[in-house]
Amino acid sequence: MxxxxxxxxxxxxxxxxxxxACIVLIGAGVGAWxxxxxxxxxxxxxxxxxxxxxxxETMQEEVVTDNDDPMYREIDFDxxxxxxxxxxxxxxxxxxxxxxxxxxxxxxxxxxYLNTTIDGQYGLPGSIYTEKYxxxxxxxxxxxxxxxxxxxxxxxxxxxxxxxxxxxDQYPYIYIYxxxxxxxxxxxxxxxxxxxxxxxxxxxxxxxxxQKYLDELLNSINGNVNRDVYVAQETTILTLSTxxxxxxxxxxxVNGAVVDFYQPEAAQAEGTQADDxxxxxxxxx
Numbered sequence: 001m002x003x004x005x006x007x008x009x010x011x012x013x014x015x016x017x018x019x020x021a022c023i024v025l026i027g028a029g030v031g032a033w034x035x036x037x038x039x040x041x042x043x044x045x046x047x048x049x050x051x052x053x054x055x056x057e058t059m060q061e062e063v064v065t066d067n068d069d070p071m072y073r074e075i076d077f078d079x080x081x082x083x084x085x086x087x088x089x090x091x092x093x094x095x096x097x098x099x100x101x102x103x104x105x106x107x108x109x110x111x112x113y114l115n116t117t118i119d120g121q122y123g124l125p126g127s128i129y130t131e132k133y134x135x136x137x138x139x140x141x142x143x144x145x146x147x148x149x150x151x152x153x154x155x156x157x158x159x160x161x162x163x164x165x166x167x168x169d170q171y172p173y174i175y176i177y178x179x180x181x182x183x184x185x186x187x188x189x190x191x192x193x194x195x196x197x198x199x200x201x202x203x204x205x206x207x208x209x210x211q212k213y214l215d216e217l218l219n220s221i222n223g224n225v226n227r228d229v230y231v232a233q234e235t236t237i238l239t240l241s242t243x244x245x246x247x248x249x250x251x252x253x254v255n256g257a258v259v260d261f262y263q264p265e266a267a268q269a270e271g272t273q274a275d276d277x278x279x280x281x282x283x284x285x
Contacts, residue, residue, distance in 0.1 A: 047121035053154050055119065059083070060099055070094065071184060071262040075177045084118045088136045089178045091128060091145065091240075095171035096158035100128045102145060102176075104136055114146065124148065125155050133199045138176060138183060141204035142213065142237045149243040149252070156242035159254045162190035168224040174238060174256045180265050185238045185256030188231055191223030192244060193253045207233060217255055231257040 065074040073092065080087040080101055089102040105112045113129035116122055128147040134140050147156030161167045174185040193216075202209040210233045218225055231237065240254040 045121045047117050047123035047125070049124045049150070049152065052117045052119075052121060052125050053152065055117075056100065056125075056154075059101075059118075064090075064099070070173070070175050071182045071260065072264075073175065073177065073182070077179045084120070086113070087118065089138070089176055092175045092177070093158075093171070094173065094175075095167065096161060097154065098147075098156065098158055100147075100155070103127050103129045104132065104134075105129075106132060111146075114148070125150055128155065131199065138178075138236065138238070140236065141210050141233050142198070142202075142239055144198055144239045144241055146241050149245055156240060159190070159240055159242050159252055160244075162187065162224060162254050163252075165224050168226075172226070174240070174254075176238070180263055182262040182264075183258055184260040184262075186229050186259045187226065187254060187256045188229035189217040189220065189223065189225045189253070189255045191217055191220035191225070191253055191255075192247070193217075193220070193251050195249050195251055198239065198241070204233075217253070229257055229259075 059080075063076040063079050065076075067073050070092070075090045077087070077090075080090075084101075084103065086103040086105050087101045088104055090100070091102055092099045101118060103113045103118065110131040110133070113127040115124065115126045117125065118127055126148050128145060130136075130143060130145055134143045147159075149155070149157045149160070161171075168187070168190055172187050174187060176183040176185070198213075202213050204210050204213070214231060214237070218227065235257045238256045238258075240256075241251050244250045244252050
């Protein structure tokens, strides 16, 4: 009798071991499936530079409405933000093909958009972007905007046109557009610079550090400078930064100072006030 009980207990133990083993194997299989494909975040799609640039050009046609006066150029930011909510501005430089959205991620690494397109594809041509260190309102003493220099001449490649003095003199303006705002910058320095991290190398809120950066730009021996442009800490500087393919340890910087701005809503409000005043004057007569 005792032997029979021991045999039954042994069978039960064997059955329990088999059941537990099956549960462990099933659990491991489910875990592997979840990791490898079930719930694992998908890798970003690899960008094709030609297709990505074509997409940018199509987007330009869809969202940009030109005007004889560049300050009145219109950008459909609603459409852009539907495409990617990280779009917060648009840059255009007459005389070049630089006509792109500007992006800034508040959650990803600062250089995320260096190699990520507006559609989230990884690789070249990337995007034009700023870092979280800079305000999205272009009110910092110095705002640095980054973009690639590419063999096909897109993104920030044509900043190198400012190496030519005649071009530097002929096309002196950069335009930044935001919802309800247009900013006009006059270029005062297009120069080669070392590859130091600009935003980490100076405290631009400090007058002396700001002046040090300005002096280094104005005193560069490699590039073009217009000393007639008024530049001060309160005017704010826009620094456009790209690579110099022949010199990997240097950067090509095109720098502008704000010389004009336009706020369509403010202009509309002023027009309404003027109309109201004229109406009151007419009624008074």
